[in-house]
Amino acid sequence: MADTALRDAARRLAAVSDTPRLDAELLLAHALGISRERLLLAGADAPPPGFAGLVARRLAHEPVAYITGTRAFWTIELAVGPGVLVPRPDSETLLAAALAHFGESGPASVLDLGTGSGALLLAALDQWPAARGLGVDRSDAALAVARGNAARLGLADRAEFVAGDWAAAIDRRFDLVLCNPPYVEADAALSPDVSLYEPATALFAGPDGLDAYRVLMPQLVRLIAAGGIAAVEIGATQAGAVAALAAAAGLPATCHRDLAGRDRCLVLYPA
Known part of the structure; x- marks a missing residue:
């Protein structure tokens, strides 16, 4: 019966999701109080009564x-909810770029600007157990x-939030500055999943989507330690414009792409 319910839920969810089967599996696992892996x-035997309401x-x-109240990100599982941006796999590009720069030895100190759920900072601290942030x-x-996420992950003694x-x-x-600022143009059309539920302050950044970068770049130049980097998320079409703002602040930049091949992260170096 559960498999039938999964197929039916996936069929219905195809109208609102690009990953309807995955969504159905995650919702059924949540309703059963088990992991998706255990479900698979x-x-x-049968879906619990609450499954229909989740669908x-x-x-x-x-x-x-x-x-479900949770989201997997990098190597950690985060609690999320209204009021914080849902962590995206695209943002893992920042951590991959940092790993490429620092290797397994890692940075000693990490700053996460606009931390939200703590996703980037806590993933970095999980990656590098000697780091503090x-x-x-x-x-x-x-x-x-x-x-709350830091406490659940056992990272509260190495993570401060202000x-x-x-x-x-x-x-x-x-050593490492991480930032996923708002970068969506004010008049951009977003999917209802985003526009109806996620916080606008974490999404929109003026008419051209660059307002946050204009504030950040002059600040970043004094925050990056010698030998360190800043990894800043960008929109897929913004690499040139954001790199120009960085250059004007005295920060050379290189661009890293996400797994879909889109420009996603600028790595900035101290002058």
Whole structure:
């Protein structure tokens, strides 16, 4: 019966999702209180009564991560919910670029600007057990989620989270600076999954999507330690414009692409 329910849910979810079978599996596993891996290996006799309600929420475009309350990212599992951006696989490009630069030895200090759920910072600290980090966000709700994630992952002793307006109040340098700022144009058309549920302040950045970078670049130049880097997420068509802003601030840049071959991360080097 569970397999029939999965097939039916996937068929219905195809109207709102590019990954309907995956969505159905994640929702059924959540309803059963087990992992998706266990569901695929052991199966289930029948879907619980709550499964239909979860499917209905997804049919209303609510992101799966908000429905289940969790999202896998890099090597960690994060709690997420309304008020924080859902971590995307695209953002893992920043960590891959940092790993390529530092190798297994890693950075000693990490700064994550606009930390949200804490995804980038906590993934970096999980990757490099000797590192310590600071996450900054202007949202108290996001900071509460990030602190909760740090505690659940056993990283609270190495991760500090503070309220702030980007790096305006920070006066020290870090080996690795991570940042996934808002970079969507104000009039851009987004999918209902995003526009109806995710926080606009984490998405939109003025008419051309570059407002956050204009603030960040002059700050980043004083934050990167010698031998370190900043890894900054960009929109797929923004590499040239953001690199020009970085160059004007005295920061040479190289571009890294995500797994789909799209420009996704600028790595910035101290002058």
